[in-house]
Amino acid sequence: xxxxxxxxxxxxxxxxxxxxxxxxxxxxxxxxxxxxxxxxxxxxxxxxxxxxxxxxxxxxxxxxxxxxxxxxxx
Numbered sequence: 001x002x003x004x005x006x007x008x009x010x011x012x013x014x015x016x017x018x019x020x021x022x023x024x025x026x027x028x029x030x031x032x033x034x035x036x037x038x039x040x041x042x043x044x045x046x047x048x049x050x051x052x053x054x055x056x057x058x059x060x061x062x063x064x065x066x067x068x069x070x071x072x073x074x
Contacts, residue, residue: 016061022052047072 002013020027035041051074054062062074 014061016051016055018048018052022049023056050074 002015005013020031022028031045035045051062051064051072054060054074065073067073
């Protein structure tokens with residue numbers, strides 16, 4: 001798809017990749033295991049899940065920016 005878009009003149013091709021499918025219980029168990037003792041990681045996953053949930057609900061990409069602390073802002 002990206003090659004076709006580029007060949008058709010599109011210069012900016014956003015790609016959004018999530019490390020897991022947040023609606024999958026096994027994926028959520030995995031995230032809970034790898035971030036069990038890491039509060040910063042837990043906050044990161046919760047923040048990323050917000051973008052995932054937005055896309056699943058609206059079928060549109062959320063506007064995502066990163067603040068000075070490195071946190072995603074939607």
